[in-house]
Amino acid sequence: MSADEFQKKEGYFIQGLWYPRVTSICQIKNKPALYYFYAQAENYEEADLKKNQAAAEGTMIHHILEKIIIGDGFVVPEQYLGIKKAFDDFIKNHAFHSRKEWLERRVKHSNHRYSGTFDILAEVDGELAIVDLKSSASIYRDYRLQTAAYLSAVNEEPWLLDENGNKYLIPNEVTKRYVLRINQKRICEKCGVTMKLRSMGNKIEANKNSNGCQHGWGEILGEWELKEFDQPEVDFQAFINAKGLWEWENQEILGRIGYL
Numbered sequence: 001m002s003a004d005e006f007q008k009k010e011g012y013f014i015q016g017l018w019y020p021r022v023t024s025i026c027q028i029k030n031k032p033a034l035y036y037f038y039a040q041a042e043n044y045e046e047a048d049l050k051k052n053q054a055a056a057e058g059t060m061i062h063h064i065l066e067k068i069i070i071g072d073g074f075v076v077p078e079q080y081l082g083i084k085k086a087f088d089d090f091i092k093n094h095a096f097h098s099r100k101e102w103l104e105r106r107v108k109h110s111n112h113r114y115s116g117t118f119d120i121l122a123e124v125d126g127e128l129a130i131v132d133l134k135s136s137a138s139i140y141r142d143y144r145l146q147t148a149a150y151l152s153a154v155n156e157e158p159w160l161l162d163e164n165g166n167k168y169l170i171p172n173e174v175t176k177r178y179v180l181r182i183n184q185k186r187i188c189e190k191c192g193v194t195m196k197l198r199s200m201g202n203k204i205e206a207n208k209n210s211n212g213c214q215h216g217w218g219e220i221l222g223e224w225e226l227k228e229f230d231q232p233e234v235d236f237q238a239f240i241n242a243k244g245l246w247e248w249e250n251q252e253i254l255g256r257i258g259y260l
Helices: 003-010 022-026 032-040 044-070 078-093 143-156 232-249 251-256
Strands: 011-014 017-020 106-109 114-117 120-124 127-134 159-161 167-169 176-187 194-196 221-228
Touching: 003 011, 003 251, 011 106, 011 114, 022 114, 022 143, 022 232, 044 078, 044 127, 078 176, 078 221, 106 143, 114 143, 120 176, 127 143, 143 176, 143 232, 232 251
Parallel strands: 127 176
Antiparallel strands: 011 017, 017 114, 106 114, 106 159, 120 127, 159 167, 176 194, 176 221
């Protein structure tokens, strides 16, 4: 890989300086769930196709939720109505406020020399928080590193950057970090088993009552889970350790581009 390709793939240029991105750094950590997913597939190509389908679906869900938050009259596609139902239920249970300027914004940490783009900055139950949207099957421990990096960066340099380099000042210290996991499902009206709806393939949850059932699926429903992470200092140190390993792994090319 050329230096230009590496810089484009692994980071951002901000005001003429290159910073590695948070998600690239976090890739250095071992991911047992991902390895298990690949091991369960019939072959690598099938697993890679499903992985790409899941990523595309995640991007669409991000887009839908951002449009809902902005409130510009966006019509949610019928196949994603469960996502809207899930978010509507979430905001019935939590005080939530965000704005267009707080969505998909880039932050940087000049001291530790990294950058990243978080999903949402919002007031959640009265406190300013980083909210990372996920459409994964579970909330994984790995997400602690990513959110800790964003939280530290946004409080170190309280400016949000858009793709044109425009700055938006953050009004207060960001004190919380969450993962908001949102998915959609259908429930069998005969046996009560749940089917998770995914573009990579629907998955019926195991249930002893569903054996032999000729399922009759009900309407599309939403499901959501809000997870707050504690101990940001511990997680941030783990992220810095991961960054050191990432720098070691890419030492040669980072030296060529002048980062090390």
